[in-house]
Structure formats: C-alpha cells, structure tokens
Amino acid sequence: MKVDLFDFHLPEELIAQVPLKTRTDSRLMVLNKQTGEINHEVFKNITEYLREGDCLVLNDTKVLPARLFGVKSDTGAKIEVLLLKQQEGDQWETLVKPAKRVKIGTEIVFGDGLLTAVCIEESEHGGRVLEFKYTGIFYEVLDQLGEMPLPPYIKEQLEDRDRYQTVYAREPGSAAAPTAGLHFTESLLEEIKAKGVHIAFITLHVGLGTFRPVSVDDVLEHDMHAEFYTVTEGTAQLLNDVRQNGGRIITVGTTSTRTLETIASANNGVFTAGSGWTSIFIYPGYEFKAIDGMITNFHLPKSTLIMLVSALAGRENVLHAYNTAVAERYRFFSFGDAMFII
Template sequence: MKKSDFYFELPERLIAQHPLQQRDASRLLVLDRADGSVTHRHFRDLLDYVQPGDCIVFNNSRVIPARLMGHAVGHTTPTEVLLLTDKGDGLWECLTRPGRKTRAGVELTFGDGLLTATVESVQADGNRLIRFHYDGIFLELLDQLGTMPLPPYIKAKLDDPERYQTVYSKTPGSAAAPTAGLHFTEDLLTALEQKGVKLVFVTLHVGLGTFRPVKEDEITDHVMHSEYYVMDESAARTVNETRDAGGKVWAVGTTACRTLETIADDTGHVRAQSGWTDIFIYPGYRFKAVDHLVTNFHLPESTLMMLISAFATRDMVMDAYRQAIDEEYRFFSFGDSMLLY
C-alpha cells in the first residue's frame, strides 16, 4: 500500500489548539465496523457502549517536561534538547537543535549549571545519545528546568500542564501524551466501574516517533520506532479473565492497542512482561487482543492512520474522517474522539 492511500485534506481551523474546559464534553464519532455506519455522540456517552464484564485497557504513562533549553559550554547560542528515551544511568536518546552545535564530545549546561550533560554520540538517524550529570533526583530537576513538549501543530500556550496528562497518569517517561485518554474524567472512570467494567492499566512510554512522518512511498518500507512497555500480573490476569468469560477488551489509544497486540498470543491471551515494541500495524494485520478501540483523530499519512485503517478498513476510516471534517470535529491531541466499535 502507498503512503498516499492515507492522505486527506484538513482545514487548519480544525486543529484544536486548546483542550476543552470539561474533558468528557468532547465529541465522539462512533464507527460501527459491521456496516461502516457513523453516529455522532459525546464522549461521556461511551458508557452506553461498554458492557458489564468488559475491560478497558489504559496507558498510564505520564509525560515528563522533556524539553530543555541550554547552551554548549563556552558558547551562548541556545541549544534545545528533547528527551526521547531513557537508556539508564543518566544516558538519554535525544533530539537536539541546532544539530551542528551538538557533535560528539560537546558539553552542555542547563539552568546555570544545575544540570550538565555530555553528547556521547550521534546516531545514524541524527538523534543524540547524551549523558546527564547532576546531584539529586533527575525528574525533580526536569520539573524545575524543563517544559512540556507539545506537538508541533499546537501553536498556543498551554496554561495548565496537567491538561496534557491523563487523570490516571502515573509512571513518568513519555515525550508525548497518550491523547486518547485525555477525555476521561474521574467521574467517568467511577461510572464505568459502577457499571461492572474492569479498568486495566499498562504502561507504554510514548516517543516522538509517533509524530514522525512516514517518508517511504511504500508503507512496508517504513521502519517503526521502538517504545518501552510494561504489563504486570494483575493487568494480564484481568484481560485473560475477561476474554475467557466472553467479555470484550477495549483499548484506549493506539499505544494501549500496540502494547496488547505485542504481548498477545494467537488466542488473544496475554502474559505479564516488559520490553521494547516496534510493532507496525497496517491493513492486512489480524488483531488478536483488541475488540474495540477508542482513539483520537490522527495526522494524514501517519502510522496511526494506518493502524486504525487496519482495525476497521481504509475505506470506512476515510469515509468517517470525511464526515468528521464536514461536521467540523476538532482534530489531533486536544481534539475530539473516535470509537471504532
């Protein structure tokens, strides 16, 4: 399949620049995969679709303030460093700008020397491996010196950084939010539990590879980025018990979906494990673990468009997107939501 098969024209005015005041007031486009029909609802109406005995799988990763502004030692030109992946022992894979200022061996300083770093190597894709030097707790220094790495299509300032976190975020490590979960409120989570729905939490730390465009014309030539995931014993047991009892497994977002599909065997059962996934899901893929998918509206020609086109069909998804544009849904991270039922 061609990358262009997943292209659509989106008016810029439909790219949401701010989150809604009430998270679950966003709109919900429901795509019935049985016949391709589309229904327009609101996100809180998700309660009407989830049934007692189902389980919903959420990604509880928390976005870290991963954008640091500093400069090379002995220079005054600002240098931007964006943390992507924690390699352990103070070593991070990063994006830097301007790249010419961050060659191997360059020393960097942030916050008047409160945090320093050494560029250890430049990778083939241009990312840097940077080792940070500090006293104290690294995440506390990030809270002090870093800023939230909003996607490039959001130009407006975010007044409350918590609005780029899910209400159930717990484990720090993402460079971008698992945005399908931004619509959930504490009240909605409580209502789901009261209905007899089981809530399951996994962790997948979202990298900025999510926003990288597919450059190859043939999508099968695309090399997927890797992301770290964790599923514990309790989560695996609940997913398997749901499947064995005939309940449906819901994934909130493509990150939860990719985690489940990475771990699941051919029967849809999962086991507790952690590791790195670079699973690339596109039309032709047979889903094993996920029965229903809650997701946001995605960038044209993105790997996320390809995933949801595999979950439904490309024609169904493209038609639903045309209807969403006609109805002036809000798109991307702070936008409205979609249920592939």
C-alpha cells in the first residue's frame, strides 16, 4: 500500500495558526463511515449526534511546557532544549539545538540558575540525555521557565498557553496536545453528561513522533513510534458495561483510539486496566475491535493519522471529505476544525 494514496492538496492558508476565541465555535464535519454522507455543523451542536448510553473517551494527558532556553555555563552560548521523555529520576531524553555545542559533560543553565542540566549521553539527530538539578518540584520550575512545544507548522506565538491544553488535562507528560479534545469546554461536557452519555478518561502521553513524516514509499515499511498509556480499572469496567449494554464507544482523538485498540486487540475485544507502551499502527485493512466512532481534527497529508482515519471510515470517503473540507475552507491541524466519524 503506497503512502501516496493518502495525499491531498492542502493550501497553506488553511493551516490554523491560532485557536478560535471560543473553543466550541469550531466547525464540525460529520462523516457517515458507511455511506460517506457529510453534514456541516458547529462543534457546540455535537450533542445532537450523541445518544444516551454512548461513552465518550477522552485523553487526560497534560502538555508539558517542555521547550527550554538556556546558555552554556562556560561560554554563554545559547542552547534550546526540548524535553521528550523522562528516564530515571531527573534524567530526561531531550533534543538540543545546536547539538554540536552540547557534548558529554556540558552544563546548561536556565533562568539565571533556577535550573541546570549536565549532558550525560549523546545520540543521533540532536538527541541528548540531560540530568537536571534544581530546588523544589521539577514541574513547578518547568512551569515557570518552559514554553509550550507547538507543532512545527504553527508559526504564530501562542498568547494563552492554556489554549494548547484540553480543559480536562491533568496527567503531565505530553510533548504535544491531544488536539481533538481542544474543542470541548466544561459546560459542553456537562451538557453531554446530562444527555446520558458516559465520560471515560484514559491517559496517553503524546510524543513528537506523532508529527514525524512518513519517509517511506510503502505504508508497511513505516516504523511506528511508541507512546505510554494508562487505563484504570474504573475506565475498563465502564467501557465493558457500555459495550454489553449496546452503547457506542466514541473516542476523542487518535490517541484515545490507539490506546483502546491496543488493549482490545490484546484481550479479544475485552477492556482491561493497565499501563504500557503502544506502537500500534492502524491503516486501511485494520479490523477495529474497540471503537464505534471517533472525533478528530483534520490531519496532515500522507501521515499515519490520516491513515488511521481512513481505516475507520474508508480511504475514498476520507479523501472526499478532506477535499470537501478544503473547498469549504475548513481550518486544519492542531488549532483547526473537527470531524466526527459515526
């Protein structure tokens, strides 16, 4: 299966650079995965497409302000650090720029000494393992000094960094937001619950691999990145109950989808609690075992994300929907509009 099968023309001006003033004012394309029929809506009206007994599954990961700007302690040279993954204690896998200036033993100072780091390991493509030193709580220091690591296609400065968090974010650890959830407000979630729709939370920490382009010609040759997930006993039980009672399981975002499909695939369609790493790669031909529908944003051409969406709704339906979205001037990617596949 060729990667080019998932290409479409996207004018650059349709890439949303800033969030809308009101989260629920985003447009919503409703796509019937069986017929390909499309309805144009506003996100605040999504309750009209949900039914009593359904379960909405949200990813409650919280984006770290993981981009740090510091200087080398010996020369004062400027260094940019992006936190990727915590290892033991205060050791983190990071990307640094310019990497050639950071060798093993190099010390970097942030915020006039509030935070320091020493390079203890080098790897390819700017990868470095840094060991941090600080006083107090690391995440509080990071919150004071760090900036949000916005995706590379967003060029504008983010005025309010809470707009790159979902309103239900609570588990720190992501390098990027689960952006399908950015459209929800607390009042909309209350409205959804009042309709008799269950709300379940999972955690999957989004890695920067989600933005990595597919560099091979054949889909099957792509090496999928791994991300850490957690599902609680309460969530697993709720999902099993909803399935047993005939309700639909609707995931918010590809991250929630990958988490549930990982668990259901390993347990013959049954949801169980647990934590682990998933590198599941979902593309057309995949048989879904966990979900009935999905709310998601509009994704990059030839990305693993559009492949996942195409697996659920059919490649031709999805490409027709995307071309329609372009013609109708929908806003794309992280701060863009949403699609509900039912």
